[in-house]
Amino acid sequence: FIRGAGGRASLEALAAAGGNSIRTWGADDLDPLLDAAHALGLSVTVGIWLGHERHGFDYSDPKQLREQKERARKAVLRYKDHPAVLLWGIGNEMEGDGSRIEVWQHVEAIAKRIKAEDPNHPTMTTIAEIGGKKVANIHTHCPSIDLIGINAYGGAASIPERYREAGGTKPYLLTEYGPRGPWDHQKNDVGSVDEELGRIKAETYLGSYRAVDADKGLCLGSFAFKWGHKQEATPTWFGMFLADGRKTAAVDVLTEAWSGKPVADRCPQIDALTLEKIEGIKVGTTLGATLEAHDPEGKPLEVKWVLMEDAKTHLTGGFAQATPPSFEKNILEAGTSAVRFRVPARPGLYRLFAYVGDGGPGADVANVVFRADP
Numbered sequence: 001f002i003r004g005a006g007g008r009a010s011l012e013a014l015a016a017a018g019g020n021s022i023r024t025w026g027a028d029d030l031d032p033l034l035d036a037a038h039a040l041g042l043s044v045t046v047g048i049w050l051g052h053e054r055h056g057f058d059y060s061d062p063k064q065l066r067e068q069k070e071r072a073r074k075a076v077l078r079y080k081d082h083p084a085v086l087l088w089g090i091g092n093e094m095e096g097d098g099s100r101i102e103v104w105q106h107v108e109a110i111a112k113r114i115k116a117e118d119p120n121h122p123t124m125t126t127i128a129e130i131g132g133k134k135v136a137n138i139h140t141h142c143p144s145i146d147l148i149g150i151n152a153y154g155g156a157a158s159i160p161e162r163y164r165e166a167g168g169t170k171p172y173l174l175t176e177y178g179p180r181g182p183w184d185h186q187k188n189d190v191g192s193v194d195e196e197l198g199r200i201k202a203e204t205y206l207g208s209y210r211a212v213d214a215d216k217g218l219c220l221g222s223f224a225f226k227w228g229h230k231q232e233a234t235p236t237w238f239g240m241f242l243a244d245g246r247k248t249a250a251v252d253v254l255t256e257a258w259s260g261k262p263v264a265d266r267c268p269q270i271d272a273l274t275l276e277k278i279e280g281i282k283v284g285t286t287l288g289a290t291l292e293a294h295d296p297e298g299k300p301l302e303v304k305w306v307l308m309e310d311a312k313t314h315l316t317g318g319f320a321q322a323t324p325p326s327f328e329k330n331i332l333e334a335g336t337s338a339v340r341f342r343v344p345a346r347p348g349l350y351r352l353f354a355y356v357g358d359g360g361p362g363a364d365v366a367n368v369v370f371r372a373d374p
Helices: 011-016 031-039 062-079 101-117 134-141 156-165 198-213 249-259
Strands: 002-006 021-023 043-048 085-092 123-128 147-151 172-177 219-225 269-275 286-294 302-309 331-334 338-342 348-357 363-372
Touching (some): 002 172, 031 043, 043 062, 062 085, 062 101, 085 101, 101 123, 101 134, 123 134, 123 172, 156 172, 156 198, 172 198, 198 219, 198 249, 269 348, 286 348, 338 348
Parallel strands (some): 002 021, 021 043, 043 085, 085 123, 123 147, 147 172
Antiparallel strands (some): 348 363
C-alpha cells in the first residue's frame, strides 16, 4: 500500500516519516532520483508527461502523436530495469473535461506499447478529479491501463464513494491530495482568496489520507502534494515544506499516520493573524496586525514578517508561477505578536505573511490579504 508523496524534497525525511514511495510528472534525467530512492527503500511511479491541448498539443495531429509515443517508449526502455520503478504514470491532467475520445485512444496506444516493452510494471493514467465521463471513458477506451490516478483536493475524502458511483472498477491511486485549492474557495470581499491556516490544511491532509487508506477494496494508496516548496497562488499554499526547508504541520500529521508513532518535535501553530482594519486601507499609510501562536512543546517562538504583492492569478492549472515582489523596507516594527508596516504606494492587492518557528525543524505560516486603495 503506497504511503507516498509527490515532489523532490528530502527523500531521507520521507523515509524517516514512514513514507514508502514518490511520484514524478516527467521522465527526464531520473537516474540520480531512482538511485537515491532505491537506497532508501522508496519506490517510484515514473511519470511520462503528455501534452495538454490548452498548451497547444493537438491530439488529432498524427506527427505529434507519433513523437509523443516514441518519447514514452524511450523512457520505458531507459528505466524499466531499475529496481526502484513501481509503475508507469501515463500523463497528468491532460484530459481536459475528459470527453475527447482521441486523448483516451492515444493513452491506450501508449499503454499497449509500454506493455509490449515491459510486462513487469503496471500502467496508470492520472486525471484531475473524476467529473463528467472521465472514469467511464478510461474503462471503455483504455483496456491497457491497469489503474487510474486521481488528483483531488477539497473532494479527496469522498473519492472512494464517488469513484464507484462513476462506475469505477479498476484499482486507483489518489495521486495528489492536499489542502483545499483556490478553486475550492469563493472570492473574499477584496476580490482575492483566503489561504487556510496550517492546522486546517493539516486536518484536510489527514482526512483525505484516512479516507482512501480505509478503502482497501480498490485503492492502492496515495501521494500527498507537495513534498517540497512551490509558488502557486501563494508561496505557501501547497508546499509541505517552506522555501528554507522547514516542515509544516502537514508533515507531522502524515508522519504519525504513516508510521503510527508520535512526532517528538511538532511544528508551532498559528491560531490567528488579524489586521487592525480590513476596509478603507489607503496606500502609503501605516497599518498594524496581531498574531496569536503557540508551540506544542512550549518553546519560545520566533517570527518573520513578509509583505508581498498578491499573485495576479490564483488558478495556475498546477503550474508554478513567479513569486510576487516583496517589500522588506515597509516592515516598520516587528515583534512576535504584532507588526506595524507601511502600505505600499501602488494601489492593489497585498498579502502580509507571518512565518513562525521554534528553533527546530518545523514552522507554521499564515497570511492575510488586503486591498490598498488610492
